Amino acid sequence: DTSAKVIDGKLVSKQIKDEVAEEVARMKEAIGIVPGLAVILVGSRKDSQTYVRSKKKACEAVGIKSYEANLPEDSTEEDVLKHISAFNNDPSVHGILVQLPLPRHMNEETILNAVSIERDVDGFHPLNIGRLAMQGRYPLFVPCTPKGCMELLHRYGVEIKGKRAVVIGRSNIVGMPAALLLQKANATVSIVHSQTKNPEEITRQADIVISAVGVANLVRGSWIKPGAVVIDVGINPVDDPESPRGYRLVGDVCYEEACEVASAVTPVPGGVGPMTIAMLLSNTLESAKRIHNFK
Amino acid sequence: DTSAKVIDGKLVSKQIKDEVAEEVARMKEAIGIVPGLAVILVGSRKDSQTYVRSKKKACEAVGIKSYEANLPEDSTEEDVLKHISAFNNDPSVHGILVQLPLPRHMNEETILNAVSIERDVDGFHPLNIGRLAMQGRYPLFVPCTPKGCMELLHRYGVEIKGKRAVVIGRSNIVGMPAALLLQKANATVSIVHSQTKNPEEITRQADIVISAVGVANLVRGSWIKPGAVVIDVGINPVDDPESPRGYRLVGDVCYEEACEVASAVTPVPGGVGPMTIAMLLSNTLESAKRIHNFK
Ligand SMILES: NC(=O)C1=CN([C@@H]2O[C@H](COP(=O)(O)OP(=O)(O)OC[C@H]3O[C@@H](n4cnc5c(N)ncnc54)[C@H](OP(=O)(O)O)[C@@H]3O)[C@@H](O)[C@H]2O)C=CC1
Ligand SMILES: NC(=O)C1=CN([C@@H]2O[C@H](COP(=O)(O)OP(=O)(O)OC[C@H]3O[C@@H](n4cnc5c(N)ncnc54)[C@H](OP(=O)(O)O)[C@@H]3O)[C@@H](O)[C@H]2O)C=CC1
Numbered sequence: 001d002t003s004a005k006v007i008d009g010k011l012v013s014k015q016i017k018d019e020v021a022e023e024v025a026r027m028k029e030a031i032g033i034v035p036g037l038a039v040i041l042v043g044s045r046k047d048s049q050t051y052v053r054s055k056k057k058a059c060e061a062v063g064i065k066s067y068e069a070n071l072p073e074d075s076t077e078e079d080v081l082k083h084i085s086a087f088n089n090d091p092s093v094h095g096i097l098v099q100l101p102l103p104r105h106m107n108e109e110t111i112l113n114a115v116s117i118e119r120d121v122d123g124f125h126p127l128n129i130g131r132l133a134m135q136g137r138y139p140l141f142v143p144c145t146p147k148g149c150m151e152l153l154h155r156y157g158v159e160i161k162g163k164r165a166v167v168i169g170r171s172n173i174v175g176m177p178a179a180l181l182l183q184k185a186n187a188t189v190s191i192v193h194s195q196t197k198n199p200e201e202i203t204r205q206a207d208i209v210i211s212a213v214g215v216a217n218l219v220r221g222s223w224i225k226p227g228a229v230v231i232d233v234g235i236n237p238v239d240d241p242e243s244p245r246g247y248r249l250v251g252d253v254c255y256e257e258a259c260e261v262a263s264a265v266t267p268v269p270g271g272v273g274p275m276t277i278a279m280l281l282s283n284t285l286e287s288a289k290r291i292h293n294f295k
Numbered sequence: 296d297t298s299a300k301v302i303d304g305k306l307v308s309k310q311i312k313d314e315v316a317e318e319v320a321r322m323k324e325a326i327g328i329v330p331g332l333a334v335i336l337v338g339s340r341k342d343s344q345t346y347v348r349s350k351k352k353a354c355e356a357v358g359i360k361s362y363e364a365n366l367p368e369d370s371t372e373e374d375v376l377k378h379i380s381a382f383n384n385d386p387s388v389h390g391i392l393v394q395l396p397l398p399r400h401m402n403e404e405t406i407l408n409a410v411s412i413e414r415d416v417d418g419f420h421p422l423n424i425g426r427l428a429m430q431g432r433y434p435l436f437v438p439c440t441p442k443g444c445m446e447l448l449h450r451y452g453v454e455i456k457g458k459r460a461v462v463i464g465r466s467n468i469v470g471m472p473a474a475l476l477l478q479k480a481n482a483t484v485s486i487v488h489s490q491t492k493n494p495e496e497i498t499r500q501a502d503i504v505i506s507a508v509g510v511a512n513l514v515r516g517s518w519i520k521p522g523a524v525v526i527d528v529g530i531n532p533v534d535d536p537e538s539p540r541g542y543r544l545v546g547d548v549c550y551e552e553a554c555e556v557a558s559a560v561t562p563v564p565g566g567v568g569p570m571t572i573a574m575l576l577s578n579t580l581e582s583a584k585r586i587h588n589f590k
């Protein structure tokens with residue numbers, strides 16, 4: 001029987017956005033401050049423009065003010081740093097994010113490190129990651145996509161403490177921080193990556209699987225322990241002549257097979273995807289509250 | 296048959312100290328700079344005094360100059376911060392370490408964060424840990440004990456890439472950074488801790504085991520996969536009426552049993568223990584070289 005519960009990221013993200021909107025209104029009412037998010041986009045990649053546009057729309061929908069800096073592809077690193085510095089010093093800006101990827105001629109590390117840690121709503125600063133890794137330390141911001149994965153687990157009542165968890169993928173923006181979060185929540189975590197020899201066998205031991213690889217249908221039903229909870233971060237285009245665009249998006253997990261084995265699964269689209277933006281809004285609100293000491 | 300190879304940390308640490316001594320001499324000869332290590336000790340714990348004394352002796356043996364600040368138990372946090380600041384600004388000091396544990400009335404985080412990252416030879420600063428966790432980033436210093444574990448694996452020719460590794464324990468100073476190092480070396484890493492339900496079963500899957508728990512004889516022969524390499528960080532006193540002091544030191548691993556199953560094991564004492572100080576000297580040398588741009 002195909003009995004897995006569908007973890008509805010669209011629904012949960014809507015709940016979170018409603019909660020953020022309420023808090024934004026309460027804050028404005030109480031102290032007259034409106035949270036602000038600044039997005040820096042360099043170049044004119046179509047996908048990046050789409051992301052930036054949807055972040056802007058999401059801000060508007062909850063009452064967060066959005067600021068944008070669009071720089072041409074051939075800007076210098078210095079141009080970008082100047083804009084970051086201006087946003088760092090702008091009291092109406094509480095979150096700053098640099099849309100990745102940057103043009104090749106720029107050093108991503110230099111640029112990301114320039115974002116003041118108090119406004120690093122993406123949570124990518126190494127100081128944040130270090131605090132995430134350490135016992136007894138807490139980051140100012142948790143990276144949005146892994147935070148969204150955890151939020152889905154929490155809101156669906158999935159117990160984490162003492163459970164076996166496998167994270168497939170170890171990127172700085174998804175896999176690695178996801179593993180650190182699961183471990184902070186007292187799961188026993190294993191990290192599978194491209195050099196792992198027997199990913200199927202290891203993954204099959206997990207009560208909780210988070211996959212963030214970028215390979216369509218990598219995780220088959222046979223990889224999943226019966227009853228496991230599966231969070232699929234992957235967003236992968238596959239050819240589909242029946243779709244108007246000629247392709248459709250799928251996750252890393254073979255969804256139909258997972259539904260027959262797992263107890264709960266996130267679909268793609270409609271699972272983790274919408275959570276990422278919801279968490280960005282939530283991080284921006286959190287930042288404004290912290291900066292203005294508003295509880 | 297009890298066929299495991301003994302991984303001789305005493306021998307390797309001696310080799311490393313010889314290498315450090317040679318480099319210290321070459322540096323002094325070439326540019327007239329002598330690496331300096333400052334140790335801050337607060338209070339009068341016997342064990343801490345012993346550690347500080349042995350670090351000092353080890354410095355002398357390789358030609359590193361050692362500086363010491365001994366503060367009374369009832370010093371204020373401010374006193375300690377003042378000493379750290381003085382060492383941060385002293386051009387003859389290339390490494391600073393604060394002997395832990397600090398007295399209860401002090402905030403360890405505040406004090407450790409005051410050590411300038413360029414002199415944090417313990418590698419405990421969250422910025423260092425963040426860089427250790429991130430792909431494509433590298434810490435200025437790797438914490439000494441986990442670095443010592445990796446060095447033993449390297450010098451005994453143990454392949455890490457693609458291997459399963461289990462780290463038992465996840466402390467900020469040993470377990471967690473050890474797991475990050477193994478993962479950076481492309482092992483597939485699982486972390487076992489006090490909330491793990493089936494530590495034996497998980498550990499038995501590992502080709503490489505690093506145990507840093509602090510429980511004598513926790514890891515039995517049955518926990519170890521035949522042929523695995525076992526690095527035992529634990530240092531635990533057990534009663535021993537035959538010893539003049541009434542106790543002796545053992546590791547986390549049941550050594551005799553491990554010798555029958557593993558392909559190689561570190562003894563306690565004489566395994567990881569002596570490596571920690573060797574790595575501290577090596578980090579101090581590295582720091583002096585970096586600060587003075589000496590290759
Ligand atoms: N839902 C959302 O909002 C978001 C979705 N994504 C999606 O998540 C996926 C991952 O993104 P991202 O983390 O940025 O990707 P990266 O390419 O940065 O990282 C991919 C990771 O997967 C590992 N990997 C590659 N091939 C395999 C394999 N065959 N088996 C096991 N592991 C493998 C890599 O290992 P190694 O380190 O050894 O190379 C690497 O760690 C993508 O599909 C992306 O589109 C990303 C961000 C947000
Ligand atoms: N050779 C050397 O130079 C050094 C040796 N050591 C020795 O290494 C050992 C560990 O030190 P340290 O890391 O500072 O210790 P901590 O006490 O800080 O950490 C111990 C870790 O072990 C975990 N743990 C506790 N009980 C169990 C259990 N039954 N099963 C699995 N995991 C368990 C804890 O889990 P949780 O996080 O869930 O509480 C914790 O992560 C000690 O014996 C210490 O003396 C330490 C430093 C240097």
